Amino acid sequence: MLNRLKYIFVLMLTVWVVTVNGQQVKKASNGIFLLRNGMLHTVTHGTFSGDILIKDGKIADMGSSLSDVNAIIIDCTGKHVYPGLIDAGCRLGLSEIGSISLTKDYAEHGTFIPQMKALTAINPNAVAIPVTRVNGVTTVFSKPEGSTFPGTGAVIDLFGYTPEQMSAGSEGVIMEFPATGRRNKWDRRSEKDIETDAEKSLKKINDIWSDIYNYHRMDSLASAQKLVWNRNNAAMDAMLPVVRKEQPLFIEVNAQGDIESAIKWVKAKNIRAVFSGVAEGWRVADKLAAARIPVITGPVLSLPHRENDRYDAAYTNAAKMAKAGVKVALRTNNAENTRNLPFNAGFAAAYGMGVDEALKAVTMNAAEIFGIDQLYGSLDKGKIANLFISDGDPFEPGTQIERLFIRGWDIPLESRQTLLNDEFLHRTPGLAR
Amino acid sequence: MLKNIIFITAIFISGVVQAQNILIKNGTVLTITDGVKENTDVLILGGKIKQIGANIAVPKDTRVVDAKGLYVMPGIIDAHSHIALDAINEFASPVTAEVSVGDMINPFDVAIYRALAGGVTISHAMHGSANAIGGQCQTIKHRYGVTNPDALKMEGAPRTIKFALGENPMRVHGEGKNIIPNTRMGVEQTFRDAFAEGRLYMQRWEDFRKGITKESPEYNLRLQTMADILRGDILIHCHSYRADEILMLMNVLKDFGVKKICFQHVNEGFKVAPELAAFGATASVFSDWWAYKFEVYYSTAYNAAILTKNGVTTSINSDDPELIRHLYHEASKTQRYGGLTDEQALALITINPAKQLGIDDRVGSITVGKDGDIVLFKHHPLSVYAIPQMTIVDGIVRFDIQKDPDDMRMEVSPTASESSYYQEMYGEEEDSCLQGFSEWLMDSKTK
Numbered sequence: 001m002l003n004r005l006k007y008i009f010v011l012m013l014t015v016w017v018v019t020v021n022g023q024q025v026k027k028a029s030n031g032i033f034l035l036r037n038g039m040l041h042t043v044t045h046g047t048f049s050g051d052i053l054i055k056d057g058k059i060a061d062m063g064s065s066l067s068d069v070n071a072i073i074i075d076c077t078g079k080h081v082y083p084g085l086i087d088a089g090c091r092l093g094l095s096e097i098g099s100i101s102l103t104k105d106y107a108e109h110g111t112f113i114p115q116m117k118a119l120t121a122i123n124p125n126a127v128a129i130p131v132t133r134v135n136g137v138t139t140v141f142s143k144p145e146g147s148t149f150p151g152t153g154a155v156i157d158l159f160g161y162t163p164e165q166m167s168a169g170s171e172g173v174i175m176e177f178p179a180t181g182r183r184n185k186w187d188r189r190s191e192k193d194i195e196t197d198a199e200k201s202l203k204k205i206n207d208i209w210s211d212i213y214n215y216h217r218m219d220s221l222a223s224a225q226k227l228v229w230n231r232n233n234a235a236m237d238a239m240l241p242v243v244r245k246e247q248p249l250f251i252e253v254n255a256q257g258d259i260e261s262a263i264k265w266v267k268a269k270n271i272r273a274v275f276s277g278v279a280e281g282w283r284v285a286d287k288l289a290a291a292r293i294p295v296i297t298g299p300v301l302s303l304p305h306r307e308n309d310r311y312d313a314a315y316t317n318a319a320k321m322a323k324a325g326v327k328v329a330l331r332t333n334n335a336e337n338t339r340n341l342p343f344n345a346g347f348a349a350a351y352g353m354g355v356d357e358a359l360k361a362v363t364m365n366a367a368e369i370f371g372i373d374q375l376y377g378s379l380d381k382g383k384i385a386n387l388f389i390s391d392g393d394p395f396e397p398g399t400q401i402e403r404l405f406i407r408g409w410d411i412p413l414e415s416r417q418t419l420l421n422d423e424f425l426h427r428t429p430g431l432a433r
Numbered sequence: 434m435l436k437n438i439i440f441i442t443a444i445f446i447s448g449v450v451q452a453q454n455i456l457i458k459n460g461t462v463l464t465i466t467d468g469v470k471e472n473t474d475v476l477i478l479g480g481k482i483k484q485i486g487a488n489i490a491v492p493k494d495t496r497v498v499d500a501k502g503l504y505v506m507p508g509i510i511d512a513h514s515h516i517a518l519d520a521i522n523e524f525a526s527p528v529t530a531e532v533s534v535g536d537m538i539n540p541f542d543v544a545i546y547r548a549l550a551g552g553v554t555i556s557h558a559m560h561g562s563a564n565a566i567g568g569q570c571q572t573i574k575h576r577y578g579v580t581n582p583d584a585l586k587m588e589g590a591p592r593t594i595k596f597a598l599g600e601n602p603m604r605v606h607g608e609g610k611n612i613i614p615n616t617r618m619g620v621e622q623t624f625r626d627a628f629a630e631g632r633l634y635m636q637r638w639e640d641f642r643k644g645i646t647k648e649s650p651e652y653n654l655r656l657q658t659m660a661d662i663l664r665g666d667i668l669i670h671c672h673s674y675r676a677d678e679i680l681m682l683m684n685v686l687k688d689f690g691v692k693k694i695c696f697q698h699v700n701e702g703f704k705v706a707p708e709l710a711a712f713g714a715t716a717s718v719f720s721d722w723w724a725y726k727f728e729v730y731y732s733t734a735y736n737a738a739i740l741t742k743n744g745v746t747t748s749i750n751s752d753d754p755e756l757i758r759h760l761y762h763e764a765s766k767t768q769r770y771g772g773l774t775d776e777q778a779l780a781l782i783t784i785n786p787a788k789q790l791g792i793d794d795r796v797g798s799i800t801v802g803k804d805g806d807i808v809l810f811k812h813h814p815l816s817v818y819a820i821p822q823m824t825i826v827d828g829i830v831r832f833d834i835q836k837d838p839d840d841m842r843m844e845v846s847p848t849a850s851e852s853s854y855y856q857e858m859y860g861e862e863e864d865s866c867l868q869g870f871s872e873w874l875m876d877s878k879t880k
Contacts, residue, residue, distance in 0.1 A: 098725035098863060099600075128724065135769075181854035255854040280854070303755045307543055307852035310839040311550040311758070336724035343762065346817030395817050397765040420703065421735035421771070425742065430707045 026412035028159060030057070033410065034068055038076025038389065043083055043364050043378040052081060054385040057408035062381050074389070074403065082359075082394055083378050084138025084386030084406065085345075086155075086366035088296040089276055089331030090338045092132060092142050093122035093156070098335070107146030112208055114173045115234035116151030118142050119163045128336045130415035133158040135339040136394045136401045138386040139376060141296075141331070141366075143174055145252070148205060150174050152238060153250065155370050157386065159406040170370040172274070173242050177253040177262045178202045181305070202261075209269060212236060216243045248272040248369075250296075254279040254305070263291045274369055276331070279305050282317045285324035294327040294369045299334065300344040300351075312351055318361060319352030329366035330358075346395030355395070384408075453828050454478050456491055457807065460500030463814070465507055465776070465783045466798040475505060477805035480828035485801060503822060504813055506779065507799050508554025508806030509760050512717040512786035513670070513697050513750035515559060515865050516544040516757065517585060522561035522869035523568055527606045527614060528627045530594060530658035532568035534560050538582035544754040545577040545585075546841045549832040551758035552808035552821040555587065557750075557790055559697075562597035562672035562866035563605040565614060565623040569594045569658065570670065572790050574806075575824075577831055580843070591791035594662065596624075596671035597866070598678040599728050605870055621681050628689045631659025662691060668791055669694040670717070672866055674728040676704035683712050695789040697750070698864060700732040706743035715746040715789045719756075720763035721770070725863035737781060738771020748786035752864050765815040778815055 033054040040062070041047045051066040052059055096103035105121035122142055132140070143153025152171050160166035178201035180194055189197070215236040222229035231237065241247040253262040254277040263284075266273040275281075276296040281288055288295060302314035310316075322328045330345055332338045341362055349358035367377025375384045385408040392399035404411045455477045462470040462485065474489040475482060491497055515521050519537040523529045538558070548556065554575050560568035572590035579585065598620055607615025614620040634656035640646045661667045669686075673679050673696045686694060695715040696702060700723060702709060702716045709716060718740070723732035733739075740747040749764050751757035764781045767773040773781075787797025796804050805828035812819040824832035842852070 096724070097727055097730055100727060127730075179856055181856045184855060184857045187855075254856065301755065301759065303547070303758075305854050305856070307842050308840040308845075310837075311547045311841070337721060340721070343766075343817055347759075347762075350812075350818040350820055397762070397817060398768040398815065400769065416731075417733040417735065417770075420731070420733040421739060424703045424706070424733075425735070425739050427704075427707060431711055 026414050028406075028409040028411045030409045032068055032071040033074060033405070033408075034066060034071035035074050035076050035081055035389065036066075038079050038081040040379055041080060041082045041359065042380065043360060044380055052379065052387070054405060054408050057385055059379065059381055059383050059385050059387075062379065076389055078391075079402065080390050080392060080394075081379065082136065082388055082390065083363050083376075083383075084388060084404075085136050085341055085362045085394070086329070086377065087132075087137055087140040087332055087338050087341045087362070088329035088366040088369065089153075089298070089333050090140050090142055091145070091333075091335040092128055092140050092158075092338045093124070093126045094118060094142055094144070095335035096123065096126060096128075106144045106150075108144065108151060111148045111204070112235055113147065113151055114149045114238035116144055117154070117171070118144055118151060119154035119156070119167060119171065122154065122156060122163065122166065124161050124163070124166055127416050128338065129158050131336070131417050132339045133404060133406070133411060134401060134413045134415055134418065135342055136388045136390065136404065137338060137341050138388070138404070138406050139168055139366075140338060141172070141370065143172070143250070145174065145176070148176055148178075148201065149208075149235075150176065155372065157384075157406050159409055159411055168370075168372055168376065170372050172247060172250045172370070173238060174250045174252065174276075175205075177251050177258055177265070178205070179253075179255060180257055181255040198258075202265075212239045212243055216240055242271060245270075245272050247371075248274045250274050250276055252276045256280040256283040259284050260287065263287055263293065266293065267291070277333075278321070279314065279317065281326070282313065282320040285321045285326060288321060289325035294329070294365070295321055296329045296331050296366075296369065297321065298331040298344055299340075300330065300347045301340070315347055315351035318348040318358075319354075322353055322357055322361070327365055327368065328361050329369050330361045342395045343397065349395060355393070358395070453830070454492060454495035455498060455805070455825065455828055455830070456489060456495050457498045457500045457505055457809070460503050460505035460809065462799055463504060463506040463775075463779060464799040465779055466800060468776075473505075475799060475807065477807070477825070477828045480805050482799060482801055482803050482805055485799060498809070498823065500809055502811075504810040504819075505799070506552075506808055506810065506814055507783045507797055507803075508808055508824065508826065509552045509782045510748075510786040510790070510797060511548070511553050511556040511751050511757050511760060511782075512695065512748045512789050513559055513752045514548075514556040514754070514757050515561070515752070515868060516548060516556060516754050517542045517573060518558050520869060521559075521865075522563040522867065524561070524563035524605050524870045527564050527602060527612070527623050528566040528655065529564050529568055530566050530627070530662075531654040532560070533571070534558055534568055535571040535586065538571065538573065538585055540577075540579055540582050540585055541843045543842050544757075545575050546832070547754065548757045549575050549577055549824045549826075550821060550834075550837070552761060552810070552814070552824055553757055554806040554808070554824060554826045554831075555790075555792070555796060556757065557593065557670070557786075559593075559670065559866075560595040561868055561870065562595065562601040562864070563870045565597060565602045565620050566627055566659075567595035567597060569667070572792065574826055575831060576826055576829070577841075578843075587792065589795070592661070592667040593670050593790065594658070594667050596669050596682070598671060598673045598682060599675060600726060601672065601867055605867070617675075617678050617681070620678065621685060624682065624685045625688075627659055628663065628685065628691075631656050631663055632689065635660040635663060663689060665691070665693060668789075670697050670789075671695070672697050672864070673702075674698055674700045676701040679705055680708060683708065683714060687712075698729075698752070700729045700736060702745070703733060703736045703739040706740050706745055709740070710744040715748075715785075716740050717748040717750045717786065717789055719752070720749050720766040722863070734766060734770040737767045738773050741767075741773060741777055741781075742771070746785050746788055747781060748789055749781045750786070752866065761810070761814040761819060761821075762817065765817070768815065775813075775815055
């Protein structure tokens, strides 16, 4: 009898331990959520007090006095609701530890390798992903870099365990426009050498481009005449949506002269383009606006690129372009500190952009640039439920993000960094053994 | 071009002007050590804070600055930077206590002006972290406009020296040259050897002075510097990341009776906060940089808050010419990550770094008698919308957003009115402590 009791006790203890340990990992949950009486920052149609119903991963309804008997009610009185922030350019998930090359997956060998897909290499379990989303960033464009055509970036939601679960349904081929700037302080090439190098690179691109164009024509011809054509060039295939204007080409370009050349190049090639980087966009903002080329710029928290530049050249760049009429989205261009996107937006706002325009730059403008604005970028009925609840302005570091939803999943606001805080704030044992 | 020349001349002149008398009227004064005072005036006479109070009468020959609606705080202090230096790393040996970055100051570095535009009036110009025991550092005042390198040095600031733990000295010497240290074990013994030699050197001189030995020992600046550290005349600032190596160095210091140390970066300081507090060690950290190398992978942005709440005197530093421009913003992140109060957060960039540099009797708070180092902000400095309006060093206005020309270079090439575009400035999110070495390595690889 006693033995049996003992056995039952041990069994109960085991069950208890397993349950408790199981509870230690907070998991995302989904269901129907009714966010009641929050200040809704819709981005597209103003800011007002109201309710949001989240159902099937979407914003099922918005308005006042909504109800749903099955919904989990979240009282948002005194709270703010914002659409999830979008970082329009980063390496999140493609880089785990900066100095260890084998943990970096964003720079493949080769100059013309647009077939290299970021979505393949993004680690859904990268430690930096939860670290990023606790600041209200729900969606990012993670991209390769480091050569003329370094690959294809992907827009991903920061929740999911497979590329398919994370994909936001938009990808973009990257091109790095030949740069006439010096690489860094130790780049001691003569002005003439720099120019020659850039010319050579551009010639190479143009040669590749005529191959791409021919490939596209052969492919079109073959399909029009229903001919069997042995297509086996992955790099060329990756370029077809670009040359056919189905997708924009994401062109990294920064110095003033290079931006001007790139505008001409895009026109000559008759393609859709988005410029990224665009550090000196402020010098040619009117030209960018006239060419109707959208821009992804940042990080805002950057040094000026010339010694003689005004100290706030990078802080004010986004604002100056936006004022000239350029569609501007912001990026951190970072990996582990993509979480600083809202603060970059805050600086852009402070240095001339204004809070509303800066909020657009990290939500709706980015969604439009990636062609996903039907589902992303604002609080609107029918859009994917990527949103968060905060106790104030999310650009302010003093504000706390209190609850976050990605595709309607209620995501625990936990990351390794918060867990380390939980463990070590009041360490036990302290000084004693 | 002519405009530049006129402007540069103007700067040179302002560089030699005596401290102005300035009365800052009606600001919200964030004193740091004595609370927040609304509608309060601060009077600076002869470069020092003379009076703090309401309705201070304007003394004669005094410039009045209207600070209504503005926040007035002490000049921000960066306990770790490398601006205004022409060389950072003497990486030829694991111990180079004899060298000093004070010999390599570059007053023409425009980064000084850019730091001023971010409200920073003092920085700790440090040697790099290539060596276990690097060179001596220099506390500088951001008197941008002076051309004499020595004029940037903060008079009377205590001597400091750079130590380094972990990957950097291991990479440079172990991996790079096949000598000790190649591991954290080797790093410990490098310190123990250097301290033991310094102690022996000190003893030899002592014996000679007492007449126990007849022949004077050979003078050796490296060992002399080690002896100065042992005597407590030099403050140690140690580049560090992992908890175990931090504990190791504290044990070494205990064995040699050295008490004063500030751990720099110290990303895993939060793991050993009780030990740091018990030792009396201080910590100077990044607000949120991590994952740029393996030894900072297990970091948390709550580091500053955890250290503060465990009683460790903590500062937030830049180690970077970009980050130095918004240390007020870096400090504000401790409110998201750890909920520090305004007072605690602002102390991280004012009085606490002053303590770590041994200059807290001179700067770090708005207190009568302290240096006239002040910055005026539009919006509270912990708001993301804060913009520094004016930065005053020793009673001289060195940055004024109302009179701020675009081009602030002091060195202008006669052939180029505009400098080259640089794709990469410093400002990668990693410590800059291997500057010099990294370039040398790249050079030697391409050769």
